[in-house]
Amino acid sequence: MLRIWASACPPAWPRINRTGHRCVTGLVPAAPKRLDPSKFQDPDVTSKGERRAVVAFTGLRTLWVNTGTLCNITCRNCYIESSPRNDALAFIAAKEVAACLDEAAALGTPLEEVGFTGGEPFLNRDLPAMLRDVLGRGLRALVLTNAMKPMMNHAAALLDLRAAFGDRLTIRVSLDHHEAALHDLERGEGTFDRTMEGLDWLSRHGFGLHVAGRAAFGGADEAEMRRGYAALFAAHGIPVDAADPVALMLFPEMDAEADVPEITEACWGILRKSPDSMMCASARMVVKRRGAAAPTVVACTLLPYDPAFEVGATLAEASRPVSLNHPHCATFCVLGGAACSR
Template identity: 55%
Template sequence: MKDLSVPKANIGKFKDSYVTADGAMRASVALSHPETLWFNTGTLCNIECENCYILSSPTNDALVYITAAEVCAYLDQIEARQWPIHEIAFTGGEPFMNPEMITMTEAALARGFDVLILTNAMRPMMRTSMRAGLKRLETAYPGKMTLRVSLDHYTPAQHDRERGADSFDKTLEGMRWLRDTGLRMAVAGRTFWNETEAEARLGFAGLFQDNGFAIDAQDPGETVLFPEMDETVEVPEITTECWGILDKSPKDVMCASSRMVVKRKGAATPAVLACTLLPYAPEFELGKTLAEAEASVQLNHPHCAKFCVLGGASCSS
């Protein structure tokens, strides 16, 4: 696994959880309105992307498959803690690699939650058992599932550059099946192609129209365009004064409304993290329970600044 420590570009920064390099008070974010609980289904994936932030691959099992029983235990905790969660979200790795994916999804749907599944819509999702399960759940809980498909770009050349030869065509095959089955779709793209956001959305709009995909390219909740998460880029630390300077509220940051559950290889039980983007940073592991995960989060990582506070990005729907 590559070195995940703070890069030289930010030398001297992000060392103290409470104080920035220049001695200012570091900003923190309280869990003010929990809306989404994420489950990482495991880091195993059918492909290995060029710039995967979580290093998913066919061999990386640093985060092992979470089980349906473990998911249900956290659903019980949501009820016990009276968290106003409306969405259960699954990410990976590739979620459909997990053999209990359909069971976990059904457990969340049966309790009335909306479900968001992040997928590359390739072979794992297209297995007969997974397609049958998705079709059955859509019939039983119509409109309650959204599958957000990773489509880095609207052209095969750029998408395949990140995800491997023919991956674009395989993903489009899966999306057409989702379309024909009536499952709700969204898309997650990227924004590092030397084009403006307006140009990117126009390109996705053409692709969606050509394929009859009911996805709004102009809606940032349906077509999510993520900035590149390059930890070698110099970024500012976020202080308590930044909220006023940026005219931004800590309630707008992703860790104000979500947490993620992971199961580390060799661990007896899952753990709850502050952020979906920092699965390997020990400082952002809050404990084993949702009660422990109610603690505030110190914004002590480059991603906190570039991706969330300054970039305004969010993984939730």
């Protein structure tokens, strides 16, 4: 079976990644500079011997739940390699999520929001029960979805949740580009139309909506991308403000093999950023590995497979600092300025 590497390759430029999997996609002809293999090797110091940046845990405000890596489609560039066959992360059960929420409450965490990601979360049959549990505790819930058939299979349950909890439930729909051809290049022929059908349905029924796209997909700058999305939303009557960076999140490309600077302690002052603003300062993700008896906690939604970012079997254990010892820490969070939640 052809497996697709999680990073974003430049267009029409096939390459073989370190695990031998071929990646073909992208929209620029030149290959990016490859990562110096001496980088990101030591959790404490960079390849130049400088102290690596570390993010202290300030309290759990966002809990992410990976519902499982199975997905109804196979994208060309999926950071988690989701597909109809990848069950490396198994379906997590509602009772296991409830136990995490109970622990968060017992610890007195400042938890505000629970996000559900996958895979395609709506393939997990427990998702409606998990959402009702989260919302019933007075928390906000966020679901990341491609808004296709798996979501529509839960239409009745979603309408019930919308009626009971209103805007505390937000659905974030993945739409890689505002043009069908480019979106379908990434996610498969016809996926743009099917996703738009789901987005239209959510809009008609008054759900809280966000959209996630890709910042530089197709070679356009961010302003041009936002104008394109704005025109699409206006044409369909979708109430998403394309100028709002939360309502329309445009994520940077993630290529773990492209060269990127390591983040040192000095970078906070140079970049005028606070470590408290990083996602791992206030968020953790619960995952259930295939064959595991119980879920575990990882520091970052982007790195569910990296053992260095597994921070504990419980939320209490997972409150330790995180060393920014991965290219995604630089590309996505520190330099890219992205975050998975509000």
